[in-house]
Amino acid sequence: MNRVQSYWKMNIWRISVGIMVMFFLGLTIYCFELDDKFSIALIATTITIYIGLIKQNLDDDKLFQDLFQDFNSRYDDKVNDLFNKLREEVDNENDLGEQDKLLVIDYLNLCSEEYLWYSKGRLLPEVWKAWEQGIIANLKIPKVKELFDKECLNENSKKSYYGFIEYIEKKI
Known part of the structure; x- marks a missing residue:
């Protein structure tokens, strides 16, 4: 898909709403025979609201x-390397070292922040679902x-994880 098609696909709702609003605005002005000052004020208000929404x-x-950038940068190579090392371990005899424990706890805090922003509607569901699969795997x-x-x-x-613990317990 080329760039223009992508732009139209992503912004079709904005364009459609803009066209519909302008149509109904024109129809209102025409049908009610509004005077020029009121018509201009109505058009200006509509444009202002539309630009504000955009x-x-x-x-x-x-x-x-x-x-997204903050969360991805905080899930750095150290965390990824630790999880890969732990996955490859044959024996689970040795406990995690203190540094590794802190790294895992930092990771869980990161997960809870991601969940908080997801629950507030600030992360796209498809992004959260991808991260959730990684969390479950880890x-x-x-x-x-x-x-x-x-x-x-x-x-x-549980209280300090913003509802993440209750949520993820149901998934694992």
């Missing part, structure tokens, strides 16, 4: 982009699951 949508997109790692159970499944800890 601006709000752009601000929402910018917030999403900022959140929680299947025995040492991560053990730490999760120990650190997160008591009532005091």
Whole structure:
């Protein structure tokens, strides 16, 4: 799909709403024979509201982009390398070291922040679903699951995870 087609597909609702509003505005002015000053004020108000809605949508997109970049940068190579190492371990005899525990807890905090923003409607559902699948896969790692159970499944800890613990418990 080329860029123009992509733009039209993504913005068809804005264009459609704009055309419909202008049509009904013109129809209203014509049918009620509104005077020029009122007509101009009505048109200006409509344009202002429409531009405001577009601006709000752009601000929402910018917030999403900022959140997405922040979350992805915080899930860095150290976390990914740790989970890959833990997946490959044959024996689960050794406990996690203190640094690794802190890294996993930081990861769980990151997950809870992602969930918070998702529950507020600031993350796209398809992005959250992809992240959720990764979270579930990481929680299947025995040492991560053990730490999760120990650190997160008591009532005091649940409160500091913004509803994430209750949500993810149902998924794993």
